[in-house]
Amino acid sequence: MNFDRLPPALAKALEGHGYERLTSVQDAVSKDEARGRDLLVSAQTGSGKTVAFGIAMADELLAGGELQRSHTPQALVIAPTRELAQQVSRELAWLYAETGARTVTCVGGMDPVKERKQLERGADIVVGTPGRLRDHLERGKLDLSELSVVVLDEADEMLDMGFREDLEELLDATGQNRRTLLFSATMPRAIESLAKRYQDDALRITTMGEKRGHGDISYQVVTVTQSDVENAVVNLLRYHDAETAILFCATRDNVKHLHATLSERGFSAVALSGEHSQNERNNALQALRDRRARVCVATDVAARGIDLPSLTLVIHVEIPRDAETLQHRSGRTGRAGKKGTAVLLVPYPRRRRVEGMLRQAQIPAEWIDAPTPEVIREMDRERITEQLLAPVEVDEEDRVIARKLLETMSAEDLAAAFVRSQRLAKPQPEELLDPTSRPPQRGKRAGFEDNVWFRLDVGRHDHAEPRWILPVLCRRGGVSSDAIGQIRITDRETYFEIPRTMAERFEKSAQRTLKSDSDEFEARARIEVANEVPDEVRNRRPRGEYRGEGGGGYEPRSNKGYEGRHRKPFGRPHGGGRPEGGRPKSGGYPKKGKGYSARPSPKPHNG
Template identity: 70%
Template sequence: MTFSQLPQPLSDALTAQGYENLTPVQAAVAEAEARGRDLVVSAQTGSGKTVAFGIAMSDELLADSSIPYAEAPLALAIAPTRELAQQVSRELEWLYGKTGARIVTCVGGMDPVRERKALERGATIVVGTPGRLRDHLERGKLDLSALRVVVLDEADEMLDMGFREDLEELLDASPETRRTLLFSATMPRPIEALARRYQTDALRISTVSENRGHGDITYQAVTVAPADVENAVVNLLRLHDAETAILFCATRDNVKHLHSTLTERGFSAVALSGEHSQNERNNALQALRDKRARVCVATDVAARGIDLPSLTLVIHVEIPRDAETLQHRSGRTGRAGKKGTAVLIVPFPRRRRVEGMLRGARIEAEWIAAPTPDVIRAADRGRLMEKLLAPVEADEEDREIAREILEKVSAEDLAAALVRAHRAAMPQPEELIGNSPEAREARQRPGFDDVVWFTMDIGRQQNADPRWILPLLCRRGHVTRNAVGQIRINSNETYFQIPRAQADQFMRSVERTANDESGDVENTIRIQPATDTPRDAARDRRREGPQGRGRKPHGREDGPRGNYQPRPTGGPRQERSGGGGKPFHKKPRKGNW
């Protein structure tokens, strides 16, 4: 369908916004058979649904290319989250900008008094979340008697979030002659029941292909050692050098920690989770739009309704809870015909689960290793050459300064200074334990087919990390790095392998260093042969129940417990030793990215 078949104000707005063609869902709702009818629309995320229902409601709103005067709202759009409602408002504002439509947004977390005053002054289109709209309705500030069209955006999500009663009250208060447009990514039974109750002879439109993976998104799965998740995040951000990237974690605490870690390492990052106020969320999103920040660390609160045109990279720091969440998270990129990349960080033990999730979502993902510093430096070199060799427009003052510098230093020294300044502004890539030559050899070299498992009485809760555990074992056990096999870190203990041929000598050395009176914190850590393998120990903990040793309860507010437990990477906490040993703190890296 061409723009000429749309009302002139909408056609002009789409052209001004850079649209060349309508997306499939936009074209479908504008077809002759869809006009004036109730609609049930299924479309994948990022397919232009907001503009689609903006086009669909135009027949009820536009008379002679302008909005007729009305004392009460003519259209109501309901969305599950504040961010999505505000995004819908922004889209409708430019789409209906030349029609004289007055759009009012009513969402939780904003000033309700200001919203009521806006409603009293008159609104053509009201956009809001179910709870806030119901509150205005019950206070007599939202008059739905003149309503011509109602839109339920992400209806499946609203029902999942418990908004059924709110939706039913709003729909029951609107005229039976209204059009009802129901947009939902999935069509479970509750959605079917809602459609039967509130729609008449609804036309079903589906633009979801059998291959549910978004065609404009390239999926990658990166396998890492469990302790390497944070370092893999750093390296992925450095490799892709995305204009804007969003990182998804499962809990608020994990968002807070990862945000702090990235900021410390020199990334310009913002955080977004349920613990942030609406103003804080708005400021974070505006920082991303203004390019003052390039990375957003978020819970699944940002999986819907966040539309950033410059977003080209999504990283699933923690594995999504299901295929639907994977789709919605990834759908923040690859929108409106633009290309994007979605990367899942997969600890080695979770690969089978992720493979099943990808099959269920019908997504073809490329399995790759985490980028190494050498790969990142090669990419940096190419980007740097492209940037420095690009033509520049310089005024005479700039060229005068350049000539003065060249009189004092050689061209080679000047170029070297530019390269150094460019590199200094970027965070350094990380060495990944799982990608190191020692780790690869440990999985392949002979001698590790017969091993003895040992334990240490420190784990994640004590900041255990392979980067300082490995040299610690070498010093305590008088062995080389090649003599240490797998390292598995649990909540309060760490397992590691030593070849059976070296196990006795290793243990004797450990006992001698434990009696060392140097006062070093390392020597207070107890190391002993394990009574179980890590697999057996994990099975025993599961049998003890959700509150058993080393386990945490489920039911966190932003999602289930994920596979990734963020932690500082310095070393064991000093208070364990009671002695005067030096803590293993890393110096923070500086620079702006």
């Protein structure tokens, strides 16, 4: 496929950028039937959409083959996030470099005064986010009256993010003769409604397959226990050994927690969420591009617009809220004809929901088991062998050191030492529980057949209750509620179970959080392995105790006379019997004015 249909300046730019042919969407918008018309384009992320609408707007910008200068912008491109807007601006800059087109980027987080000065000096193409563009428009610094073409990139995501009012104000400020190009990975009803209002006889272009949105992405589903989500992430990263991977979490707090966990385990990771400044986000992305980091932990919104050619693995640490979010997340990989893998981590009880989501998205997925340490070690052997047998260039200094080492040890010992250093440099894989196993007996959950008892030096004397202790254990140990077995409270102490496979990690996390915990009650509570467990604790469950997630929950106990006490109980009274901050299974929240705070606990990390 050649570039005969394109203006010479654009054809030259594409050839200079290494293009040998146009992608499907680029070819479709350059055809005669698409020229001069409004376009409604559905194409997968990474298919070359930016260059496609750059080509589509050429007829308006390059009338007669040359750029038509004007005091007001001729083209406007609206994108949902700062990163995507900046990426679009860079792409259009090199595509129109031969024409001398002036491109101005207007995004939140950057200096608005500088942007206004650039707009006053003149701009041919303006690229920005809805909020910042609307701000310039209302201040009279952005004149859209003479606009020839407007592009809405990732239009579905902008509507999902609540930018409809901003988009409508921007589009209403444009002239009636402008072209409107809508590009979107999906076409929900909201997009069709927007198209009917602002487009006239739009040409519908679809370059995605009918059965799934990303033909170059291999989808896999891994079922795990809730307590093993982080361990499964570790094993997946180790198994795939991707050059760059992105992990999606639902909230900022979960991003922060998972990023800290992976960094502690030895992964070179960065985080992206709404709490990070623009400079922090730029530094994180640059670290990924420079290969100083290989893992990015992000929220959905923060990851919009990320374009990393080396990204081959996406892990949905927490289940996407719907099929469209699944496709948007997964679309960070499998871009521009490259292959990628998207893995969904699914707690076993929620597998039905994921099955329905995949059917809705018409995406075939392979249901597999999480990689085991044995499989990962076998992969390590193959990779290390391949790496060591690959030809490398060495200088004389390398040979001097090698000869000196050979004088003191055999070649086999030297090779073994080097192999060991390669193995130890990699994070260790984790043992995982079987998510499908069932309790062998009442009161015991799978994974608690072999357990470790821990001791907390707080008991009934401190007015401790399971509904307050459970969130504390989850926070301090960095686990979710189903990792806690039976909880048994005595007068001065509390004993609880942790699966042996998680005991060492739980103990380290509990000691680490003790040093940084600012709560006076939690700070004085010491968690340690119980070397001796009283027989009455091990063999008998006192009345009213909590059996843990594996033991059937609470037994009723009378609270008579307790509510009227004015002494503050152990820790902050956390809202309810579950660490998620939901309603307790009995008794309700402690009432204000009775010596308690009704403030619910923060959510512990659940993925």
